[in-house]
Amino acid sequence: MCLEPANYHLNRRQLLAGLASGAALAGSAGCVATNAASGRDSFTGFQSIEDDIAQGRADHPKILKSFGGAYEGSRLVGYVQKIGLALAKQAEYQQYPYRFTILNTQIVNAFALPGGFIYITRGLLSLASSEAELAGVLSHELAHVTARHGAERQGAQQVAQIGLLLGSIGLQVAGLPSELMQIGQTVALAAIKGxxxxxxxxxxxxxVRYMSKAGYNADAMATFLASLREHSQVEARLLGLPPGKVDEFNIMSTHPRTVERVKQAQQAAARQSSAQPGGKGEWRRDEYLDRIDGMVFGDDPKQGVIRGQVFTHPVLRIKFQAPDGFHLRNSPNRVAGRHPSGAAMNFDAGPAKGAASAYDYLDSVWASQSRLHDLESLTIDGRDAATAWTTGRGQKGPVHIRALAIRRNQKEFYRFMFISPQDQAQRWARPYRRSGLSFRSISRREAAKVRAYRLLVVPARTDDSIAGLARTLPYGRFNEDWFRVLNDLAPGQTFKPNQRLKVVAG
Ligand SMILES: [Zn+2]
Incomplete structure (x- = not known):
């Protein structure tokens, strides 16, 4: 259905695409309408504004489920909503029911669903340093909505699915037995596709136009992008990845931008609206820092926490320890780990599908299509378990895979997958075994002791040092790098007396 039938026409490219694919023209034509925000003719398939809203409403719960739910910190929720709505007032398409949600995850990203649903993660909020930087991110997402990029993208590609695969920790293992790679559920998330x-x-x-009109300094868009880039580089070092490589959930991957291009966009906006290019408008640093003071930092205990090599889930009441040198990452569906040598591990849960035992589950459900070796039953922490190994092909050659299933309850099994390059299989055999055997239940008391980290904003004292202030961050030898990213301090740069700094309290 099209809102603007008068503008209905096919352009040459769409016509050719329709003919080339052999599809009936009626089915492939779509609508071409002039977009009120971008001023371009845009191909939005058969999607009307009402369709945008309906799609956003339908996908909203999926986004919440996939990204840890909405963050409930009350000081922040109303604040982000207020800023978002002030920006939305400057936008075209006032008929969208604009809604701004903070997602309770340490993933650093922001995205939009068609119809005015806009998301920003807690991880991203921790990196911003002013209200203007936050406004820059929200305006950018708002623009994806008003320019109807989501609908355009779907009109062009009809792609709405991405899998939560090991690729997200940079371990692209191609050719692994496919059922072993089916980790958690696949989420319909066109929103986070690039x-x-x-x-x-x-x-x-x-x-830039929306934020300037709302009174913010549009330079903030470029300064924050520079911070996000710094952050992604520290993360890459932390994970032992090549510089510039980020996981597919990071904003640098879903919104491919450079500081240079953002500055060009700023000039373009200035030309179009005769606004001043940068230098004007408010930053509102103190207001922003006041609001994020006390926010949860890193994993929320409700989703399980990582402390060094140990993963503890106080709600499921389980815990295990990864081998030394592994860097673990938590996400709603799984815990993934990576070692700089290329070894990797994954922990999640899968449906039992009626399997009577762990042996049965591994053999005929989880790895039914794989050639398993040395399949054996065992007991771990009093639970029925089974293990076996198989081989696959990784990005850099053959890999050895150790699979371990442990009974969770009648309906589910916990699953470990330990992967190593074939020539390192011997080296990892013992550490992997120890890691699998470290799995155990925890008591209510132990579970109750798991607390979230908090981000606090404190004034620098004269006797403070970066090393001292960074000590409480959970990133080991990367603490100082992370501290600099949080506080916009370049390498070698120090803070001023009384400067307000973000620190992490355990
Ligand atoms: Zn974008």
Whole structure:
């Protein structure tokens, strides 16, 4: 259904695409309408504004489920909503029911669903340092909505699915037995698929316009992008990945932008709206820091926490320890770990599908298509368990895979997958065994002791040092790097007396 039938026409590209695919023209035509925000003719399939809203409403619960739910910190929720709505007032398409949600995850990202549903993660909020930087991110997402990039993208690609695969920790293992790679559920998340560079440029240009009109300094869009880039580089070092490589859930991957392009967008916006290019408008640093003071930092205990090599889930009341040198990452569906040598592990849970024992589960459910070796039953922490190994092909050659299933309850099994490059299989055999055997239940008392980290904002004292203030961060030898990213301090740069700094309290 199209809102603007008068503008209905096919352009040559769509016509050719329709003919080339052999599809009936009626089915592949779609709508071309002039977008009120971008001023472009845009191909939005058969999606009307009402369709946008209906789609956003339908996908909203999926987003919440996949990204840890909504963050309930009351000081922040109303604040983000207020800023978002002030920006939305400057936007075209006032008929969208704009809604801004903070997602309770340490993943660093922001995204939008069609119809005005806009998301920003707790991880991203921890990196921003002013209200203007937050406004820059929200404006950019708002622009994806008003320019209807989501609908355009679907019109062009009809792609709405991405899998939560091991790729997200940079371990692209191709050719692994497919059922072993089916980790948790696949989520319908067109929202976090990457946009094109053209869409990004357009979102920045429109975003600069919205934030400037709302009174913010549009330079904040570029300063924050620089912080996000710094952060992704520290993360890459932390995970032993090549510089510039980020996981597919990071904003640098879903919104491919460079500081240079953002500055160009700022100039383009200035030309279009005769606004001053940068230098004007408010930053509102103190207001922002006041609001994020006390926010949960890192994993929320409700989703399980990682402390060094140990993963503890106080709600499921379980815990295990990864081998030394592994860096663990928690996400709603699984815990993934990576070692700089290329070894990797994954922990999750899968449906029992009626399997009577762990042996049966491994053999005929989880790895039914794989050639398993040395399949054996065992007992771990008093629970029925089974293990076996198989082989696969990784990005850099053959890999050895140790699978371990442990009974959770009648309906589910916990699953460990330990992967190593084939030539390291011997080296990892014992550490992996120890890690699997470390799995155990925890008492209510132990569970109650698990507390979240909090982000606190404190004034620097004259006797403070970066090393001292960074000590409480949970990133080991990368603590200082992380501290600098949190506080916009370049390498070698120090803070000023009384400067307000973000620190982490355990
Ligand atoms: Zn974007």
């Amino acid at each position: 946009y094109s560079r053209e869409h990004e440029f357009e979102a920045d240009t429109l975003g």
